[in-house]
Amino acid sequence: MLDIISIGDELLIGQTLNTNAHWIAKEMDALGFRVREHISISDAKEHIVYTLDNSLLKADVVLITGGLGPTNDDLTLPVLNEYFGGELVVNQDVYNDIEQLITSRGFEMNDNNKQQALVSSKCKVIRNKKGTAPGLWFEKDNKVVVAMPGVPYEMKGMVETIISWIKQKYTFPEIVHQMVLTKGLPESKLAEILTDWESNLPSTIKLAYLPSPGRVKLRLTSIGQNRAEVQQLIDEQVALLTNIIPDNIYSVDNKNLEEIIGDLLRHNKQTMATAESCTGGYIAHLITSISGSSDYFKGAIVSYANEVKINELRVNSTDIDNYGAVSEQVVVQMAKGVLTKLNVDYAIATSGIAGPTGGTTEKPVGTVWIAVANKNEVMAKKYLFGTDRQVNIERAAFAGLSMLYDLLND
């Protein structure tokens, strides 16, 4: 079992979102490690020692991030060095790495940089290719404690080495997590429909419902010695599930909608574009977050101002006056407009009131019109989301992708 300890007041007080623990957990879970806890604690010696004592009662491996920087608030190295009874010594490899990095950036080595070449005499060093603080690997009583920097890309650069060292020390059972992504049914309704299937699940399969706006993910987890056997057991259940709710499942590969749409478009040798008002480029961002999206995504017109809707997307200005920018008439013209203008096969258009201000009695905050179009047809739908701007942008983006997915599968 494995614990992840994240050190830093910025996490505790909610200034920094803890993406490190999330990323490390995913890597370790894929490796077959059972992750027991994530713990975020303050930059304080007693707190670090207390937490480490507690974790080592239960966990075989403890991965720590944060507090390895060059400044006075960074305590992880001295605390761990003392914890394992070592001395601080200069590591020449680390010194050379730092010198190379600092001079390549056009700065000269200063005392802070030189101090970063100090490591504990009781640890193995993990070289840092992307920053100055090395990682530290300690072992004691057959348990492992590893410290990494808190800067995400520096930490990520070390995990390959850590995984290879862990593999030399431990063997793992095979864990299979199968995700089944559903849309169109709230969690309680989905659970009702699946009652019989769920109660007949083999006892070795654990089921979880993970709801988020507009969709519910089902996770089936099983553990065994033989990966193929575990996967087959799960596949049988997924096949049963697909028979029960064929129209609600959109992915069994844990691919998100933008990836699935990309696969379909690439396979069909088709292209797409977006015309975005309230989503402000977020759908384009989701699509272009997928590597290789340039195969099918040509671009987007983000038409925040009405004049951009009129001039670039050829929306009729009289319709904006008569029906408002947030209307079926306008969003349909936006979709058709971008389809023609960027000469693509499919388009998504959005126009809505993301909030928190700008709502009216007739069109409250959260009102969003979405259209999808291809050369033959255009479909538009009105949604009423909530009052939170970010959530509304996310829900509108998911709804738009979801409508495009349905159109592609027509």
Place this chain on the structure above:
Amino acid sequence: MLDIISIGDELLIGQTLNTNAHWIAKEMDALGFRVREHISISDAKEHIVYTLDNSLLKADVVLITGGLGPTNDDLTLPVLNEYFGGELVVNQDVYNDIEQLITSRGFEMNDNNKQQALVSSKCKVIRNKKGTAPGLWFEKDNKVVVAMPGVPYEMKGMVETIISWIKQKYTFPEIVHQMVLTKGLPESKLAEILTDWESNLPSTIKLAYLPSPGRVKLRLTSIGQNRAEVQQLIDEQVALLTNIIPDNIYSVDNKNLEEIIGDLLRHNKQTMATAESCTGGYIAHLITSISGSSDYFKGAIVSYANEVKINELRVNSTDIDNYGAVSEQVVVQMAKGVLTKLNVDYAIATSGIAGPTGGTTEKPVGTVWIAVANKNEVMAKKYLFGTDRQVNIERAAFAGLSMLYDLLND
């Protein structure tokens, strides 16, 4: 002191990013509560009880999220009910809330829904306006344990009530966190320049360096009984700091760059647009994430395909052939093109290789050209970021916003 416990295997295995703990921590810190730990644990009775026992040794208040849903993997209610020695009873208010919500969505009440009206006889109920599972407030030995749903917007809808109840029970000292946002200096160099200032800081002020790609945040924290006095002490230090690195500080209000740029443009009654290739709409998304951005943001042309660069942004196709799409010549024309086309005062343009594939020896992955323009001038700069697609998109967006900020302050 306060602990935040997040329950759910999806967190432990890295499938869901724990945004709840981050959000709650920010709210509680603003209230004046000292947040001691965030702990993420599995959906298992023994683990919940063990963690709660541990937390209550140190914390006065424990806030729990997750495991309150309507399905069989949700254990928080029965475990807490047993922990506090209660019985499960139907709460009629909760029943009515659920009935209203379910019928408004066009579904009928099913057994799962009805079961969600069960609460513990030992708790006060926190009504859920956005979902079916109510929040649970337990008290024992002058300590408080609160359970909330894991769905973020349902949880957020309960925090106002929880804060008002907490305020009735506790008084708090004033905590002031002052953020100073800097750019242009790596952490080690910044710390070197600030050595004297840092060693002369009053002992009641705690300093932290928070580095992220391209920038370092400094956080000054102090606690006292009188908010104005604490703030004044910090303000004096920020004034000293501003004298030392006047060109590197871009915010002392903890505003991010897109907010600061928005404030400047609104104040100047000016407008902006973006022309995005490798950032794929992400800069437009950041800008439109700010409420009120329609005052100054007219729109964006996301020109992923070269034909969109040529047709929409009037980039010379011969220049794309001669210099490539990722070049100074092209990115300058993109910036000028969107400036003219959307008739705005300022523009940002990006063209680069986000990766992980598509690099060449001459232009490796991470090569990004960025231009900013107004009616009188265009500035372009080449960057070499790393190999991670998401990080490259983020760094390019920050660099573009940073260049626009500099141009606005010219």
